[in-house]
Amino acid sequence: MRILVVGGGVLGTMHAWQAVERGHEVVQLEREPEARGASVRNFGLVWVGGRASGPELATARRARVLWERIGERVPGAGFRPNGSLTVVRTEAELAVARQVAAGAEAADRGFKLLDAAETRELNPALRGDFLGALWCDRDGAVEPRVAQPALRAALEATGRYTWLPGREVRELTGDGVADDRGERHTGDLVVFCTGAWLGGLVRELAGPIPVRRVRLQMAQTEPLGEPLTTSVADADSFRYYPAYRGEALDALNAGQPQGEVAARHAMQLLMVQRLDGSLTVGDTHEYDEPFGFDVDEDPYDHLAEVAGALLGRPLPRIRRRWAGVYAQATDPARIAHRARIAENAVLVTGPGGRGMTCSPAIAEDTAEELGL
Known part of the structure; x- marks a missing residue:
């Protein structure tokens, strides 16, 4: 499949990672020249110990394992099991x-x-x-200011990944998206990982979300x-x-x-x-x-x-x-908000302060749910 990921933060990048790992082609679009939101304005903590019992703790523990594996393959992400x-x-x-x-x-x-x-x-x-x-x-850390560029470099090396910054997606079409430059990008599936950007096209497509x-x-x-x-x-x-x-x-x-x-x-x-x-x-x-x-x-x-x-x-x-x-x-029982917003599009957002910790596992869950 050809998958379009909208959003250049850690959650979008981990969705791109999962898709490429599973053999798909990925185009990732970001409205800024580089991710500038919560994904770089955080501690870089992989914070397992304090999570809620049940699915949240299980997700964090699984994400911790995934981060370690990713860190071994992408040393530039700066993963370290420092506790x-x-x-x-x-x-x-x-x-x-x-x-x-x-x-x-x-x-x-x-x-x-x-x-x-x-x-x-x-x-x-x-x-x-x-x-x-x-x-x-169980706790660890990564380098938030450099992790995403390092992950993208590894993805680009596969030959199945394209990074397109400075492109704000303005329209969801039947076969992809159109950006603010008037360019169209085709794909079988669009994954919106737009973080705290909940207005504009996201609001038009998803309406009020929890x-x-x-x-x-x-x-x-x-x-x-x-x-x-x-x-x-x-x-x-x-x-x-x-x-x-x-x-x-x-x-x-x-x-x-x-x-x-x-x-x-x-x-x-x-x-x-x-x-x-x-x-x-x-x-x-x-x-x-x-x-x-x-x-x-x-x-x-x-x-x-x-x-x-x-x-x-x-x-x-x-x-x-x-x-x-x-x-x-807003539902504390949900690790993130994941919803189908069109036949060919899904929105994944709302991990809260768990984003850097849980993003590898959240992306893995999305891939499994969508049958990628």
């Missing part, structure tokens, strides 16, 4: 870590509770004052000057990921509520080292549109304070700040 540490600083936070580390799914999630000495042994850059950490050996947009703020620092051997989270992450729900989390929320800035911006600390030694830090969550066009400084002050407390020294100077918007299915 994560969610660091705890109070007894209430420690109780949450202890509960999930003793839970029935702890082995599936790769959880282990570490004391402070074990935490520092695993990640010597963490020299702050803390009680321990929840270790997850997907919302979420805005976040993040930053990148100067190089740390030493390896941060794992991804790092603070205990506010317990409040935002479904894996940690339970009596201990209820007690944490009741007895140790978030500070004013963290609560107002729905924050957690996530910190990942890039291959150049810099740190990506974040993040905030904003759910009510219209979103602001600027970024607030208070969250960055909070992130610097929390990260510095874990590192035991000031966070390196922030050199880049940005906001991003991703699409999230």
Whole structure:
């Protein structure tokens, strides 16, 4: 088959990858010169441990295996199985870590509770004052700014893939699509992976869909000057990921509520080292549109304070700040929104903050569902 993929982000690129792997010819169209949305404005986390029990966890675990296989074939994607540490600083936070580390799914999630000495042994850059950490050996990381170009280069080497940037698709035809240059592209199937771009042609074809947009703020620092051997989270992450729900989390929320800035911006600390030694830090969550066009400084002050407390020294100077918007299915039971929108077209969007983690498995599920 000849398949047209509309959207150059990680979800679209993984659909292209699956199609080429299965012997099909792919043309991928992107309205920007390069993907500029949530696929490059994220941590690059392959985040398995915190996922909801059931299909979401199973999808994340499968995606983690797929990412490792892809990383072996495409070293430029920067995949590394670095794991994560969610660091705890109070007894209430420690109780949450202890509960999930003793839970029935702890082995599936790769959880282990570490004391402070074990935490520092695993990640010597963490020299702050803390009680321990929840270790997850299933988590990993990729390089979001370079992963997609590296994947495309590997696809182009097959001779069955074409990348067409700077083309906004304006029309779905009976045998393909037409772009804003007036050019027509023929194909047997069109897969729309347009991320948070839910207006225009997507709205015309799909109408209202059960997907919302979420805005976040993040930053990148100067190089740390030493390896941060794992991804790092603070205990506010317990409040935002479904894996940690339970009596201990209820007690944490009741007895140790978030500070004013963290609560107002729905924050957690996530910190990942890039291959150049810099740190990506974040993040905030904003759910009510219209979103602001600027970024607030208070969250960055909070992130610097929390990260510095874990590192035991000031966070390196922030050199880049940005906001991003991703699409999230409103039904928490759905990994993504996937729907047939025409006889020859399907829309796949709304993985939310799971996009970088789960995109290989989401694309695999699409291919299986469509019989590719």
